[in-house]
């Protein structure tokens with residue numbers, strides 16, 4: 001039973017990863033096996049999925065799950081745990097006031113969870129100290145929208161991206177981070193090749209593969225670029241004086257600010273040659289149907305809000321907004337970043353898109369909630385919230401569905417703050433996360449596949465997530481945990497929700513409460529729905545006011561903004577000084593995502609298939625920078641800022657601009673020795689949004705000298721690792737492990753026994769070369785490989801996928817066992833190489849062979865190897881490999 005229903009064999013639900021919000025059909029076979037496929041009827045994806053969505057079934061096992069409440073590490077029952085949480089929060093409030101407690105929540109909560117969290121903190125505890133990881137994600141967009149539009153409104157729809165003649169992607173690695181929108185864009189462009197795509201990103205990402213123009217902008221050059229564009233447009237005929245005059249304010253000031261920049265200054269600030277600038281400006285000028293999509297290269301910046309407004313200015317000035325194929329488009333990161341904004345989950349929002357700084361809104365919400373108290377001023381934003389935890393102002397903290405010890409800037413300081421906090425509650429699905437280990441009370445939450453509720457995607461579409469598996473152990477929904485604590489804190493009536501439906505209905509009612517069209521967010525049509533309607537709810541876009549026709553899904557084509565005068569505001573922005581480097585910290589660290597991992601890897605890290613794409617933390621570095629620093633490809637690099645250090649593998653590539661490094665945000669202390677890159681990221685924030693500048697951090701980098709490098713595969717999970725470097729990844733049949741050592745242990749055999757759990761009676765097959773320092777050990781239990789260990793003075797050259805395969809094949813003959821020690825495939829066997837296509841586990845060497853064999857297009861490679869024919873997320877990489885092979889052949 002899930003949510004009181006019988007388990008059915010096919011359930012329509014929504015992917016729990018990115019903000020595209022793809023519909024998923026989960027199927028349970030007779031033997032209990034779960035499989036997922038794209039929902040052909042869901043309007044976000046029409047059946048498509050990306051590699052992460054396709055691998056969902058591999059991430060729902062119960063390994064590592066929190067199954068019952070824990071107090072100081074011991075098992076407790078719900079009553080005891082909830083009583084303790086309620087009493088500690090109540091006592092702290094009684095003694096130190098409401099602002100001495102805080103919630104830090106997440107865009108991965110369902111709307112119902114989020115609604116209850118916000119109601120409890122803002123309406124009943126009476127503090128606005130609830131903030132969310134959306135602060136690190138969308139808050140600059142929220143602030144930019146609110147400045148320009150008077151509300152946090154995303155005007156357009158996904159269809160606009162397909163209808164546009166020009167799609168600008170700035171600060172977005174769409175191919176890897178919103179893969180299904182990328183697939184929709186790529187399909188539209190293939191069908192209509194006149195469509196143009198511009199990618200603006202300091203790095204040449206996989207997304208640039210589809211671009212007609214790639215602008216390798218200087219870090220944080222975006223404000224200047226869009227100021228330059230506005231000045232250019234103002235001098236052209238496409239400026240819409242009528243729209244500007246009727247529906248907006250502030251154009252003259254914004255234009256004056258923008259036109260103050262000379263072309264020389266523009267070139268300097270953006271790092272772009274004048275020809276490229278002009279080409280971009282002209283493309284925008286000449287194309288009416290233009291959509292500008294932006295994501296973290298825009299939001300995560302000290303000038304993030306200004307970047308957003310600089311973009312919005314250009315769309316407002318040309319009235320290219322809210323019409324088919326036109327508009328600015330903030331791509332949301334998390335599955336429910338939008339839902340969180342709708343319930344007011346940020347410390348500076350109220351609920352249902354009402355403003356905390358507006359006393360009338362506060363009164364209205366208080367009346368609706370019939371609450372004793374309501375927060376009337378903003379609470380602490382994430383970075384300040386953890387500072388207040390550090391300095392003892394906040395004494396009780398509830399962290400839900402987020403892993404701040406990994407994802408917050410200055411992460412070591414955040415870890416220290418949480419460790420020192422007198423009372424920490426963590427609601428998670430896993431026991432061992434970098435944050436959960438600090439919990440006084442660890443509460444087991446229902447995860448995807450078990451929980452029920454709604455999420456809102458980037459295009460304002462509300463979809464159901466539905467549970468189809470039973471609750472594991474004592475796990476309970478996040479909203480239930482919050483409501484129980486609310487009741488136990490004395491707010492019985494306000495938190496008597498019996499189901500997710502009841503929460504949703506109240507949320508819908510609040511959105512409609514005294515809403516005469518003055519607020520954009522209105523889903524009043526759903527304020528009276530019953531359990532059955534909620535159960536079968538089809539995806540729908542807001543707004544949906546009660547009694548209105550199902551209406552157009554775009555905003556602002558004819559004005560109707562949400563400032564009191566119903567006009568939009570141009571914002572006069574100025575170009576920031578963006579270079580943060582110094583003699584001591586001469587490099588710019590840029591951080592972000594890779595295709596097949598999700599955030600702190602608590603879920604995607606469980607899939608061997610996803611882990612095969614990129615199996616260890618890395619820093620992209622330009623070949624010339626690498627040379628100057630003496631960093632060799634595949635060597636190790638130590639990155640340092642005044643805040644902390646990290647050690648990752650060097651990935652030398654010309655895709656990276658000179659003077660900067662790119663490191664993924666995903667790795668953490670569960671998967672690597674020292675790769676939490678946020679330990680290095682400075683806690684610098686945007687002055688309007690409070691969003692951290694995670695993409696422009698001054699650092700220094702050096703080669704990490706080690707005595708030897710290692711690689712291992714192990715059937716059992718390696719334990720107790722403490723070497724100079726290690727990075728662990730799930731593999732079919734076990735684990736793979738990259739290693740480096742400062743010194744040799746007394747016995748390598750003993751070292752392997754300890755860390756790979758090898759019984760004493762099993763002696764290794766071995767090979768050692770004193771001259772080269774090469775050492776190989778393989779431990780077999782009968783014909784099964786338990787572990788193989790390869791050591792060298794240089795980064796180990798063993799074929800990784802081949803070595804991993806040895807964990808699952810049988811080694812009956814001695815020759816086969818010796819092949820493992822030899823560290824290479826036998827004659828006639830090809831090493832597939834690093835995985836490119838995770839759906840069909842096709843490696844780079846196989847693709848190269850196919851290209852050499854005459855497959856010169858992605859389609860031909862697909863026919864030969866299946867690669868790229870399922871989710872398509874790897875098609876850009878396959879094209880890159882083909883281009884590389886053909887270029888090499890032509891030389």
Ligand SMILES: Nc1nc2c(c(=O)[nH]1)N[C@H]1C(S)=C(S)[C@@H](COP(=O)(O)OP(=O)(O)OC[C@H]3O[C@@H](n4cnc5c(=O)[nH]c(N)nc54)[C@H](O)[C@@H]3O)O[C@H]1N2
Nearest residue numbers: 018171172173177220295296297333334592593595598599
């Ligand atoms: N595979 C995968 N997909 C995800 C996620 C994931 O963890 N893994 N997470 C989801 C979430 S929550 C989010 S927020 C989104 C994020 O999605 P994206 O924003 O697309 O991803 P990022 O890699 O964080 O950053 C995007 C790009 O911004 C570029 N950039 C850095 N500095 C600048 C700059 O100054 N100007 C410009 N124009 N570009 C710059 C970076 O080089 C990077 O390529 O992804 C979502 N999708």
Ligand SMILES: Nc1nc2c(c(=O)[nH]1)N[C@H]1C(S)=C(S)[C@@H](COP(=O)(O)OP(=O)(O)OC[C@H]3O[C@@H](n4cnc5c(=O)[nH]c(N)nc54)[C@H](O)[C@@H]3O)O[C@H]1N2
Nearest residue numbers: 136137401402403407427428445447591599600602665694
């Ligand atoms: N340097 C750098 N830092 C960044 C970024 C960057 O680009 N660079 N990006 C930032 C952005 S945009 C984001 S969105 C954040 C993301 O960062 P986080 O939110 O910290 O990352 P997640 O791994 O998604 O954390 C989700 C946690 O919730 C748990 N969980 C999963 N499902 C449930 C559930 O149903 N209920 C509960 N209670 N728990 C659950 C997971 O096990 C995990 O511990 O990182 C930010 N940090």
Ligand code: SF4
Nearest residue numbers: 015017018022050053
């Ligand atoms: S694009 Fe991929 S990760 Fe995003 S919602 Fe769709 S399937 Fe999930």
Ligand SMILES: [Mo]
Nearest residue numbers: 136137333334
């Ligand atoms: Mo995000």
